[in-house]
Amino acid sequence: MATARRRKVIILLLALYWPVLFVLTHIPVPPVVRQANMSDKGLHFLVYAILTFLLWSVVRPYSKVNWRRATGWLVLAGVIAYGLCDEGLQYFVPGRSADARDLVANATGAIFALTVLTLFSFWPAATIITALTVSMLPVLARRNLMSLLPVLMTAFYVGGYALFTFLWLRHLHPWTRVKKAGRVELLLSVSVPSALLFLTKLSTWVAGRPFQRWDMVAATAGILTGVLVAWRIGWPSRRETAEDSLAPAEG
Numbered sequence: 001m002a003t004a005r006r007r008k009v010i011i012l013l014l015a016l017y018w019p020v021l022f023v024l025t026h027i028p029v030p031p032v033v034r035q036a037n038m039s040d041k042g043l044h045f046l047v048y049a050i051l052t053f054l055l056w057s058v059v060r061p062y063s064k065v066n067w068r069r070a071t072g073w074l075v076l077a078g079v080i081a082y083g084l085c086d087e088g089l090q091y092f093v094p095g096r097s098a099d100a101r102d103l104v105a106n107a108t109g110a111i112f113a114l115t116v117l118t119l120f121s122f123w124p125a126a127t128i129i130t131a132l133t134v135s136m137l138p139v140l141a142r143r144n145l146m147s148l149l150p151v152l153m154t155a156f157y158v159g160g161y162a163l164f165t166f167l168w169l170r171h172l173h174p175w176t177r178v179k180k181a182g183r184v185e186l187l188l189s190v191s192v193p194s195a196l197l198f199l200t201k202l203s204t205w206v207a208g209r210p211f212q213r214w215d216m217v218a219a220t221a222g223i224l225t226g227v228l229v230a231w232r233i234g235w236p237s238r239r240e241t242a243e244d245s246l247a248p249a250e251g
Helices: 002-024 031-036 040-059 070-092 100-119 122-140 150-172 183-207 213-233 238-245
Strands: none
Touching (some): 122 183, 150 183
16 A cells, blocks of 8 residues: 555654754764854754654654644654753763753744644645755755755755655646646646745845855756656556545544
């Protein structure tokens, strides 16, 4: 079943993401992070929103959050408790210290993710979280990340925008129909990802953050990659799309 495969993939992603997050927050701040002059609170919001989304998608992969049930509150409490432990351990890491504002940012990110999951089923929620990630990260850095980490950031933009394009195509309609269409469908395929890229560029300009030519090139390559790969593999199927649209709130 597609939903069972999805859960296995999310478990794998969480098993990779959470330990990496733990390690990165319990070592001295890497020099490249200092050079980028990242917004610490914004970064806390983002990484905890992703963590909460993955955690809920493992615990209740086929349901929206229902605040009348205990599960949503338990996930929120668990993420906040982890954030408290994480901040407490900062005292033992050279160059780091606990900050109550980090706890607020952590909780805000968790609440944001659960709010999205209250309103939307898995695939729309995944689309929103992916859009948030690829558009927010460049706004958080006061120096151009591409110039500091060219290989990593190229992979981030190509992979991030390809994934967002993939997810957007689920909402367009099944690729069995898109394959039979022409230019209009192709334009629709790239319209929303291109709009996200434009909004990212606009946001960085308003915030006075660098988002330069190679950032745009990598993101555009990601959009085209997402379209070409989806077209090649014929994903998703009509059945998978229909099943997900019927996802209930947690009961």
